[in-house]
Amino acid sequence: MSDSPYRGHRFPKEIISYCVWLYFRFGVSFRDVEEMMASRGVLLSYETVRRWCDKFGQQFADGLRRRRARTGDKWHLDEVFLKINGMTHYLWRAVDQHGVVVDILMQRKRDRFAVMRFFRRLLRATGHRPRVIITDKLRSYAAAKRIVMPHVAHRQHRYLNNRAENSHQPTRERERRMRRFKSAHHAQRFVEVHGIIASHFRPRRHLFSAPDYRRLRSERFRLWNEMTEATALA
16 A cells, blocks of 8 residues: 555545546536535545546546446547637547547647547557447548548438537536636546546436436446545555
């Protein structure tokens, strides 16, 4: 335990992981988490919560990514623009047919080279190629696919990609809550962690009966607790 990332912290790992989960799972601010913990008798500052999220958020997201089941073979890809300090950036997102976030990348452009960079990142993150990718009619997708994934089927349609477009909504909500991102690095660091954690705890509720949903929710909380323990022993 001497090399544990929790070493030197006044609060135990259960409280730290709970605060990180609250911030990335729900549309709350650091001050909201501070008040929620105060109502439970845990006195800490919002700056402490911010430091915990910066330090442990990426570790938790990586742990969930390693422990989750293999992503589906149908990927929905979409890009959305973000204004950061008056400059346009593009947030690239890929989700599978089950709504699970595969990966997220922030870039300045949306040309062929930007799509190729995103494709290669997806292949490294998953370790396998999809059966089919679904995108909008941006020509850069087809040009990059011919180079990076030439044998993967590609469907381009205005309405087929609603799954990826809907996946952007939580990010838009958090962007408004945070009053815009401060920099491209800040946006990448936040949306990557937020996408993985929020996706893990947001299964498509309408597809499950109440008992199945409760069982799935319990399994995902158990996985979160296992990942927290593994981080403490790392």
